[in-house]
Amino acid sequence: MISSFFKKLLLSRKIEIEDGEFKVFDKNFFLGSLRSFVFLREEMKRKNSLDTLYKFGEEISKEIYDYVKKFGGRKEEIFRFWLNMTNLAGFGAIEIIEVKDKEHVAIINCNNSPLAEYYSKLGKKDKVDEILAGMIGGFFSRWFGKHVTCEEIACVAKGNRYCQFKVRG
DSSP states (O other), rough: OOHHHHHHHTTTTTTETTTEEEEETTEEEEOOOOOHHHHHHHHHHHTTTTTHHHHHHHHHHHHHHHHHTTTOOOOHHHHHHHHEEEEEEESEEEEEEETTTTTEEEEEEEOOOOOHHHHHHHTOOSSOHHHHHHHHHHHHHHHHHHHHHHHEEEEEGGTTTEEEEEEEO
């Protein structure tokens, strides 16, 4: 089933898929399989460089935030767009549990992380959503106007019901 956000992008011709390119609002994106991402993550884990995946996620969200803001998007519009792009990219269904602007704190759940579910089926008991944690941290760094970090505090791959992330400033 195609998401309503994806349908809107298609109908408004804001998505282009041709000549080997996948563009959303004139920004190039790429698609990859979950299995190939697991391979990349395992290689980075073996080399003790999972922090690079986190930084990669931060950059994704900062770029999305800055791009939408450039067109006059208000914080709420930027948030909706970021949330839709995160869902469209296949990271799972993101749910904001709590945001405390003054304290620079947020709690976010991901109810069906495909990556965590994949690792769970493999029997690996590890927190695995470094890119998503980085994306959440990058987004809220822009939202709060100061650098924050995001930590995955619960994960489906570790046997939890959902993945949960805590943002701190």
